[in-house]
Each structure stands twice: as structure tokens, then as C-alpha cells.
Amino acid sequence: MGMVAGFLFSSILYAQTTYRLTENNHALRVEKSSLPSIGTLKIFASDTLPSVSAGIPPMLGKTEEEGDSVEFIPTFPFRRGVTYSAAWGEMFLFRFQIPVAEKLPAPELIALYPSAHKVPANLLKIYLHFSVPMREGVAMNYVFLLDEKGDTLPGAFLDLQPELWDFSGKRLTIWFDPGRIKRDLGPNQLLGAPLTRGGKYTLLVSQNWPDIHGNIVRQDFRKKIQVTAPDRKQPEVHSWEILPPDPQTQEPLIIKLGENMDHALLSQCFTIFSGEKSPVSGKVIVEENESLWKFVPDLPWKRDRYEIQVETRLEDLAGNNLNRPFDRDIRTHPGEWEDKTFFTLEFEIRD
Amino acid sequence: MKKTILLLLVLTIAQIGLLLADSDKNWTQGFVTSNPEIQSVNAMAFGPEGILFLGDSKSASIFAVTTDDQASRSAAEGIDLNQIDKTIAALLGTTADKISIQDMAVHPASQAVYIAVHTEDGKPILFKTFGKTFEHVPLDKVNYSKTPLINAVAEDAKDNRGRSMRQWAISDLAFYGDKVMVSGLSNEEFGSTFRSIPFPFSDNQTYASLEIYHAAHGKFETHSPIKTFLPYELNGAPHLIASYTCTPLVVFPLSEMKQGQLTKGKTVAELGSSNTPLDIISFKKGDKSYLLMANSNRALMKIDTDQVAAYKDYLTTPVEENFATAGVPFVATPYVNVQQLADFNDQYIAIIQRKANGDLALMTLDKKRL
Numbered sequence: 234m235g236m237v238a239g240f241l242f243s244s245i246l247y248a249q250t251t252y253r254l255t256e257n258n259h260a261l262r263v264e265k266s267s268l269p270s271i272g273t274l275k276i277f278a279s280d281t282l283p284s285v286s287a288g289i290p291p292m293l294g295k296t297e298e299e300g301d302s303v304e305f306i307p308t309f310p311f312r313r314g315v316t317y318s319a320a321w322g323e324m325f326l327f328r329f330q331i332p333v334a335e336k337l338p339a340p341e342l343i344a345l346y347p348s349a350h351k352v353p354a355n356l357l358k359i360y361l362h363f364s365v366p367m368r369e370g371v372a373m374n375y376v377f378l379l380d381e382k383g384d385t386l387p388g389a390f391l392d393l394q395p396e397l398w399d400f401s402g403k404r405l406t407i408w409f410d411p412g413r414i415k416r417d418l419g420p421n422q423l424l425g426a427p428l429t430r431g432g433k434y435t436l437l438v439s440q441n442w443p444d445i446h447g448n449i450v451r452q453d454f455r456k457k458i459q460v461t462a463p464d465r466k467q468p469e470v471h472s473w474e475i476l477p478p479d480p481q482t483q484e485p486l487i488i489k490l491g492e493n494m495d496h497a498l499l500s501q502c503f504t505i506f507s508g509e510k511s512p513v514s515g516k517v518i519v520e521e522n523e524s525l526w527k528f529v530p531d532l533p534w535k536r537d538r539y540e541i542q543v544e545t546r547l548e549d550l551a552g553n554n555l556n557r558p559f560d561r562d563i564r565t566h567p568g569e570w571e572d573k574t575f576f577t578l579e580f581e582i583r584d
Numbered sequence: 585m586k587k588t589i590l591l592l593l594v595l596t597i598a599q600i601g602l603l604l605a606d607s608d609k610n611w612t613q614g615f616v617t618s619n620p621e622i623q624s625v626n627a628m629a630f631g632p633e634g635i636l637f638l639g640d641s642k643s644a645s646i647f648a649v650t651t652d653d654q655a656s657r658s659a660a661e662g663i664d665l666n667q668i669d670k671t672i673a674a675l676l677g678t679t680a681d682k683i684s685i686q687d688m689a690v691h692p693a694s695q696a697v698y699i700a701v702h703t704e705d706g707k708p709i710l711f712k713t714f715g716k717t718f719e720h721v722p723l724d725k726v727n728y729s730k731t732p733l734i735n736a737v738a739e740d741a742k743d744n745r746g747r748s749m750r751q752w753a754i755s756d757l758a759f760y761g762d763k764v765m766v767s768g769l770s771n772e773e774f775g776s777t778f779r780s781i782p783f784p785f786s787d788n789q790t791y792a793s794l795e796i797y798h799a800a801h802g803k804f805e806t807h808s809p810i811k812t813f814l815p816y817e818l819n820g821a822p823h824l825i826a827s828y829t830c831t832p833l834v835v836f837p838l839s840e841m842k843q844g845q846l847t848k849g850k851t852v853a854e855l856g857s858s859n860t861p862l863d864i865i866s867f868k869k870g871d872k873s874y875l876l877m878a879n880s881n882r883a884l885m886k887i888d889t890d891q892v893a894a895y896k897d898y899l900t901t902p903v904e905e906n907f908a909t910a911g912v913p914f915v916a917t918p919y920v921n922v923q924q925l926a927d928f929n930d931q932y933i934a935i936i937q938r939k940a941n942g943d944l945a946l947m948t949l950d951k952k953r954l
Contacts (some may be wrong), residue, residue: 290718393751501772
């Protein structure tokens with residue numbers, strides 16, 4: 234009851250409270266002459282004052298007297314889009330809002346890997362690339378696997394916290410639930426793999442995913458996928474086709490990988506060494522559904538024998554790497570796994 | 585004869601001296617006071633003398649920060665706080681949907697509960713509570729030391745070719761003996777790393793590339809990234825009790841973890857499907873020890889550590905077909921949606937739980953009732 238009275242009282246008497254936000258919304262400044270003499274300035278992050286019994290505290294900050302005004306400097310900056318209520322003691326004074334940001338472009342999903350529409354039934358990961366750093370920890374509210382009828386299939390992805398963002402905050406790695414992919418594990422026996430061979434699905438990244446400024450993705454992103462047989466074979470490095478470039482050019486070195494590989498690892502796992510064993514600098518380009526690896530050197534190729542070191546952690550779409558398949562039937566393939574760090578391939582550039 | 589006795593005496597004194605030196609270890613050696621520029625807090629644990637370890641995936645570093653909490657509360661006092669997400673959001677001047685709680689740790693002396701949160705822009709903020717209000721713990725000027733999660737030499741050598749550094753999302757962190765242990769998940773290959781970092785920090789880091797194999801019922805082997813772990817003494821030897829992203833519980837002796845080598849874990853239990861383990865702790869009730877494991881999609885599980893220690897029939901050995909649920913038995917407690925766990929004191933466990941009415945609560949559970 235006291236609160237309600239306070240409300241009415243304040244709206245009549247203090248409708249004229251004079252206040253302004255200082256530069257960069259650093260502080261809130263209220264004119265002392267428009268306030269009763271005794272009280273404390275409190276700011277709540279809500280459009281009404283919470284009742285005292287709710288136990289919701291005011292924002293952290295310090296209050297300072299600055300000439301004719303009382304200034305509230307929040308410990309953590311005022312946030313755009315949030316409505317704040319200012320109170321003097323328990324009396325409501327006014328509401329204010331920091332306008333939503335200068336027109337920043339809406340975040341967009343700019344790529345989803347794998348690029349191919351046909352994926353193996355034991356597809357392990359997808360990568361989402363956004364135009365700007367995104368809000369973390371909320372991916373499972375926006376990423377869905379839909380069946381042919383458009384119904385959401387629950388439990389397809391692993392709800393992992395912390396999520397697997399890259400340093401830039403723009404790329405997210407999402408795993409299909411590995412417990413369902415791994416043959417014979419409890420989840421696999423109970424629910425089967427998330428994707429069924431022959432099935433048609435849609436990967437949906439829905440709109441409204443906020444970026445770190447609270448701007449939201451404006452459009453749904455849909456990618457249709459068709460599921461092929463599970464891939465239980467390790468990538469076979471020695472079957473790759475290497476197409477050496479001509480000397481004295483900066484034409485790309487091309488490797489045909491024979492299957493679609495993990496997009497992120499393709500740009501990480503290769504190092505080229507010249508005849509003197511010095512690393513060759515250049516740029517990696519991945520094409521043709523991640524089955525073609527290209528390398529454009531910063532300086533022209535020489536007539537030389539080159540080495541390509543390929544790290545064994547390179548994976549195909551099903552998580553099979555160069556040392557071992559994602560899961561191995563130990564009844565038919567007993568023994569230890571390979572434990573190499575890299576494989577070495579060679580090529581020669583000549584006239 | 586006299587000489588021998590004298591020599592023995594000298595040796596004994598020297599040994600006592602060594603022992604004293606060890607217990608007098610200067611844990612804050614190399615600490616400085618400034619802004620450590622912590623970019624994220626994904627995992628936390630307390631070490632000796634109230635030193636708080638913070639795992640920061642964004643800056644790929646572990647920070648050790650001093651706290652000056654004093655013992656201050658009665659051990660019998662529990663905590664029962666509702667709406668902690670709303671309360672913390674209010675203090676930050678935002679709404680509960682825009683913050684995420686990253687981890688919780690209990691100060692061993694003061695029993696203050698430390699909670700790390702991220703705001704919507706991913707900035708880390710630390711709070712502590714004694715059970716009533718939340719106090720902001722500033723991280724911009726602290727007494728600290730840090731160590732980077734360094735990569736193998738071969739990996740670092742690549743950075744001068746303009747490639748991005750390998751990144752590990754820190755999934756768990758613990759202090760054991762004089763080491764900070766940290767597990768990280770790769771955001772590229774399907775794998776995890778496990779580091780054992782001597783403290784006070786030096787350049788010396790041992791890391792096992794715990795691309796641990798996991799045998800499903802003796803038929804298939806896969807490797808499995810670690811989500812959460814607990815250093816624990818089993819049968820008199822230090823072990824790591826760990827849980828994979830796909831739930832099974834594994835143990836392996838710490839002595840078998842070698843620099844850069846692959847280590848094979850022994851699966852002792854499979855704990856259910858469509859579930860991610862969130863946190864694991866141990867606690868004592870009388871003279872019995874138990875593990876508690878929080879899960880994304882299962883009730884809080886209690887496991888008798890004697891059964892883990894005694895479990896010889898590891899699931900790596902081939903077993904009969906149709907071997908359904910397997911391994912060490914667990915008790916599903918009535919606590920669901922438990923997100924964080926910490927040993928609070930002799931009497932209580934602290935948990936953060938999403939209640940049926942949607943409230944996020946921080947509370948203590950009496951060990952006697954677990």
C-alpha cells in the first residue's frame with residue numbers, strides 16, 4: 234500500500250524531476266532542486282520499482298554530489314534497450330532508457346559447414362560463421378534439426394557449456410550428440426544416431442539470435458541435408474591427388490582430398506616446407522564442399538622438392554582422423570591406434 | 585660411531601627442514617598487483633590460502649588471484665537464496681536472460697560462495713555471497729599470477745605462419761597437491777587436453793593429450809573429450825575421475841599421464857543418454873566418501889567411491905551381448921536440474937539449482953540427507 238501511495242505522490246510532485254545522462258551514458262545526473270532533501274538515489278533495471286518484498290536489489294554504483302546535482306555512476310555501464318527506474322529512497326522518480334545502439338547492421342549467419350548437401354549418417358560437427366561476435370551460451374535456443382515434415386528432432390545436438398566459440402566470437406562449433414553416434418553406447422542403443430541414412434533433414438538456425446550488442450539475426454537460415462551411408466573409414470592421405478603448380482608462379486598448389494573434410498581443420502593442419510626445410514607462407518583456400526585444398530604462396534614457387542606435413546588431427550565429416558576412425562570395432566580391428574603427429578607428403582616443382 | 589649418529593642427526597634435521605619448507609611454501613611467489621585483463625571465466629576453484637584459480641578460455645590463460653576472506657560464519661549456517669539470476673542481473677543493471685552463470689566455488693575459510701557470471705557481451709564478473717546479499721568482487725586490480733595454456737612446441741612454431749592459435753574451451757579446473765589441473769575441449773578436432781600445471785606457476789606444464797579411448801562394451805573404441813573431472817585418491821594412488829561429454833564415468837591413474845601422450849581411461853559406469861555431465865565433486869559422510877555428479881538431463885547422482893575403487897571389471901573388457909546399463913551403481917537423488925556443485929563445509933554441499941517454478945536457487949544440502 235505504501236508503495237502505491239509513493240507512486241502517486243511521486244508522479245504528481247516529481248513529474249518535473251530534471252535529469253540527464255552524462256556523456257557516453259557514463260552517469261545519471263539529477264538536479265538536487267527537484268528532489269526532496271533527504272533520500273538516496275537508486276536505479277533499478279526494470280520499468281517499475283520492484284516491491285521491497287521481492288528482494289531485488291538496485292544496480293551497483295556510487296552516488297556523488299556534483300554541484301547542484303546528485304550523480305549516480307553505475308559500476309557496470311547502463312545497457313542499451315534496458316528500461317531503468319530511478320527512485321529516491323523508496324519513491325519512484327522517473328523512467329529512462331538508453332536508446333538502442335546507433336544503427337549497427339543486424340548480425341547474419343554467413344556460412345554453415347559442411348557445405349555439401351549430402352552428409353554421412355555419422356556427421357559429427359557443424360560450424361556456424363556469423364558476421365559479428367554473438368551472444369554465447371544460448372545456441373540451443375536457435376539451432377534445430379528438423380525432419381522431412383518440418384518437426385524438430387530433440388536431442389540431436391550436444392548441449393555443451395561452455396559453447397565452442399572461436400576467439401573472435403564469430404564461429405561456433407556444434408557437435409551432434411557423440412553418445413548417439415558412437416556405436417553401442419547407451420544413448421546410441423536407446424535413441425539411435427541423430428541422422429538416419431537415406432533421411433532428409435533441415436538444419437535451421439532461427440532468427441532472433443542476439444549478438445553481443447543485443448542486435449538480433451533477422452532471418453531464419455535453412456540448409457537441407459540428405460543423409461548418406463555412415464563414413465567409418467580414416468582419410469587415406471596417400472590416395473590424395475597432388476597437383477603441383479608451375480615454377481616462378483603463384484598458382485595454387487592443389488590437393489584433391491577425395492572426400493569432404495572438416496572445414497576448420499583444413500586451414501589448420503597443413504604446413505608446406507621448401508627443400509631447405511623452411512616453411513612456406515601463403516594462404517589456404519578450401520573449395521568444392523571441402524574436398525579441394527588450395528594453397529597460394531606469398532612468393533612465387535621455386536624449382537624445388539617440397540614437403541607437405543599434414544597433422545593427424547585432421548578429420549573428415551565423421552570425426553575420423555588420420556590416426557584412427559571415430560569409432561573402431563575392436564573385435565575385427567584389435568590392437569593399438571596409430572599415434573603419429575603428422576604424415577609427410579612430397580611434391581616437386583619443375584619445368 | 586659418533587660420526588654416524590651425527591650424520592643421521594644432520595640428515596634428520598635436514599629432512600625436517602625440507603618438510604617445513606614444503607608446508608611453508610610461498611604460494612604467492614611471483615604475484616603482482618595490477619589489472620590481469622581477464623576476458624572470460626569458464627571455471628573456478630580455490631587453492632591454498634584462499635587463492636582463487638580462474639580458467640579463461642578467451643585469453644587461453646589460468647589466473648591465480650588472492651582473496652582476503654576471513655573465517656566469518658558459523659559452520660552450521662546453510663544458505664537458501666532464491667532468484668539468484670534475477671538478483672545478480674539487477675545488480676548489473678540488466679535482466680536475468682542476459683547473464684549466464686559460469687561456475688561456483690566456495691572459499692574454504694570464509695565459506696563465501698563465489699559465482700562467476702558472463703554478461704550478454706561475454707564480459708566476466710565475479711560475485712560472492714555469504715547467504716544474504718551479493719557482493720561484487722572487482723577483477724580489475726588484484727594480486728595475481730597467470731599462466732598461458734601453452735601449446736606444444738610444434739604447434740607454436742606454426743603461429744609465425746599467420747595461423748590462428750589452437751583454442752581450448754576450458755571445461756573444468758581443480759587444484760590438487762601443488763598443481764592446477766585443467767581440462768579443455770577443442771573447438772575444432774574432436775578431442776580434449778588435460779593439463780597439470782605446477783603452482784606457483786612457472787614455464788613448466790605437463791599436458792597429456794587426453795584423447796582418451798572409451799570402450800563401449802568391449803566392442804567399439806572411440807576417443808572422448810573430457811567435460812568434468814575430479815582428482816581423487818583411489819586405492820592409495822592419485823587418480824582422475826572424469827566424465828566424458830557423452831556421460832560415461834572413467835578413472836585413470838595420474839601416474840600414467842605423460843607429456844603429450846595418449847592415455848586410456850577405464851570406464852566404470854555409463855550414466856544415461858542424452859545427457860551432459862555438468863559438474864562432479866566428492867564429499868564425506870561419516871567415514872564414507874561419495875561422488876556427486878550434476879547432469880544436464882538427469883537427477884543429481886550419488887556414487888559410492890569404495891565401489892569405484894573396488895570396480896575391477898572395467899568396461900574395457902569384452903562382455904556379453906546386450907549388456908545394458910553397466911558399471912558402478914549410482915543413486916539418483918531427488919535433486920533435478922542441478923547446474924553447479926561445490927563442497928561447502930563438513931556439514932553441507934552447495935548447489936545451484938533451477939527449480940520447477942523457474943527460479944534459480946543457491947542452496948546448501950545437508951550431507952546427512954544425501
